Amino acid sequence: MALLEIILIGFGVIVLALVAFVILTFNSLVTLKNRIDNAWSQIDIQLKRRYDLIPNLVETVKGYAKHEKEVFENVTKARAGLMNATTVAEKAKADNMLTSTLKSLFAVSENYPQLRANENFKMLQEEVSNTENKIAYSRQFYNDSVLEFNTKIQTIPTNIFAGMMGFAAREFFKTEGVERENVKVKF
Amino acid sequence: MRQHGACLRCGFCLGVFMVSFYDRIEANKRNSYVLVFFVFLLVFAMVYVFSWMFFGDDLFGFFLGAIASIIYIGITYFFAGKIVLSMSGAREASKDEYPYLFNTVENISIAAGIPAPKPYIIDDPAMNAFAVGNSPDKACVAFTTGLVKSLNRAELEGVVAHEISHIKNYDSKMATLAVVMVGLIAILSDLGLRSMFWGRRGGGGGRGRGGGIMMLIGLAMMILAPIAAHLVRLALSREREYLADATAAQLTRYPEGLASALSKLSSHSAVQRSSDATAPLYIANPLTVNGLFSTHPPIIERIKRLRAM
Numbered sequence: 001m002a003l004l005e006i007i008l009i010g011f012g013v014i015v016l017a018l019v020a021f022v023i024l025t026f027n028s029l030v031t032l033k034n035r036i037d038n039a040w041s042q043i044d045i046q047l048k049r050r051y052d053l054i055p056n057l058v059e060t061v062k063g064y065a066k067h068e069k070e071v072f073e074n075v076t077k078a079r080a081g082l083m084n085a086t087t088v089a090e091k092a093k094a095d096n097m098l099t100s101t102l103k104s105l106f107a108v109s110e111n112y113p114q115l116r117a118n119e120n121f122k123m124l125q126e127e128v129s130n131t132e133n134k135i136a137y138s139r140q141f142y143n144d145s146v147l148e149f150n151t152k153i154q155t156i157p158t159n160i161f162a163g164m165m166g167f168a169a170r171e172f173f174k175t176e177g178v179e180r181e182n183v184k185v186k187f
Numbered sequence: 188m189r190q191h192g193a194c195l196r197c198g199f200c201l202g203v204f205m206v207s208f209y210d211r212i213e214a215n216k217r218n219s220y221v222l223v224f225f226v227f228l229l230v231f232a233m234v235y236v237f238s239w240m241f242f243g244d245d246l247f248g249f250f251l252g253a254i255a256s257i258i259y260i261g262i263t264y265f266f267a268g269k270i271v272l273s274m275s276g277a278r279e280a281s282k283d284e285y286p287y288l289f290n291t292v293e294n295i296s297i298a299a300g301i302p303a304p305k306p307y308i309i310d311d312p313a314m315n316a317f318a319v320g321n322s323p324d325k326a327c328v329a330f331t332t333g334l335v336k337s338l339n340r341a342e343l344e345g346v347v348a349h350e351i352s353h354i355k356n357y358d359s360k361m362a363t364l365a366v367v368m369v370g371l372i373a374i375l376s377d378l379g380l381r382s383m384f385w386g387r388r389g390g391g392g393g394r395g396r397g398g399g400i401m402m403l404i405g406l407a408m409m410i411l412a413p414i415a416a417h418l419v420r421l422a423l424s425r426e427r428e429y430l431a432d433a434t435a436a437q438l439t440r441y442p443e444g445l446a447s448a449l450s451k452l453s454s455h456s457a458v459q460r461s462s463d464a465t466a467p468l469y470i471a472n473p474l475t476v477n478g479l480f481s482t483h484p485p486i487i488e489r490i491k492r493l494r495a496m
Contacts, residue, residue, distance in 0.1 A: 038300070042300075133294055134297055
């Protein structure tokens with residue numbers, strides 16, 4: 001009966017190894033997924049910071065440049081668009097749109113030296129610039145995390161189990177499209 | 188200052204690189220605990236032998252050894268970072284004085300996905316920096332005034348990214364603990380050696396039962412401890428520095444920033460308030476004379492690797 005025992009033990013070892021592999025894989029996928037969610041919430045925090053800065057900014061600029069109605073409308077619309085976005089793709093698109101309308105706003109304000117000298121305006125411009133920088137960095141971390149996660153669930157042997165465990169590829173936070181278009185400034 | 192030149196290449200390497208990066212964190216955490224364990228044993232043994240030589244009582248020595256070891260480990264583990272900071276004469280940086288530095292540290296921390304470490308400043312015209320801390324949320328990062336003044340934005344970002352890589356890697360934990368725990372052992376063993384030569388109280392050598400052997404063991408330990416200290420610092424291998432450089436390049440997506448900073452640092456890194464003990468923590472060798480054991484890889488090689496990315 002020695003051979004039978006050896007076969008059984010061998011089989012048991014294989015099953016144990018498989019179970020261990022599945023558990024370790026699941027845990028690491030959960031860790032990666034949580035990192036993505038954490039990275040996303042970081043983006044959200046920065047987006048919200050910028051969102052909150054905008055009304056004050058628009059009011060300050062209006063004080064000096066009342067006639068630039070189109071610019072103000074664009075910014076306000078883009079800001080509302082961000083509020084309504086839910087998925088990653090929608091938020092990316094809305095964020096890019098808002099960034100380019102803000103670029104127009106700052107470009108326009110170049111024509112109003114009194115506005116440029118205004119302390120409040122300077123502070124807000126700096127804050128918005130800082131926040132956009134932070135958005136860029138948190139977007140980078142988010143995309144890095146998504147890349148790692150997606151790569152893992154698409155490579156062998158993890159891809160065999162990933163679907164069964166309920167892990168699906170996540171979307172990147174893209175910057176193409178709106179941001180790359182030329183910014184039109186009307187005087 | 189965002190550069191997108193190396194984006195594609197970095198993106199490709201990223202997938203392969205990320206795996207080893209997070210593995211390294213586990214390895215460093217493990218090694219830290221192994222280090223603590225061995226230091227515990229070493230201190231225990233030293234105190235035991237020491238008290239045996241002075242008081243000639245086994246049991247007393249045992250308890251003294253255990254208590255001393257626990258206290259030693261406790262103090263060094265929790266205060267290692269603060270000890271290094273005060274040894275180096277670092278002071279907390281104020282956000283008003285260094286807004287750009289604070290911003291850079293915050294931004295790179297976001298890119299690394301860790302809480303931002305507290306920035307410290309060392310008043311020294313040399314250009315250097317180091318990071319300490321047992322975990323990312325308790326970490327501190329220090330820069331000399333010389334460095335902050337002389338580097339441009341991209342270069343500063345590179346240095347900050349290098350330090351934050353060490354923190355994220357738990358390299359800082361490993362390095363800070365090694366430097367402090369082992370450094371103190373070197374001091375203690377030095378004390379032990381001195382008191383041995385100045386005579387002993389109690390019944391040391393006359394007690395039958397291998398008294399002579401114990402003395403030899405004690406002597407051997409006092410001499411070996413500093414050597415062990417050197418070896419531990421060597422074990423903080425040069426690989427750490429290369430890896431931190433690579434991670435920094437990945438965080439900034441602009442290896443030239445750090446490369447350029449390193450070339451500026453290469454001839455101006457000698458910090459006054461540094462010592463043999465804390466040298467391994469700095470980004471570039473802070474000692475004026477290179478000791479027998481150098482824990483930093485040659486800067487030229489580091490620059491070469493960065494520029495090849």
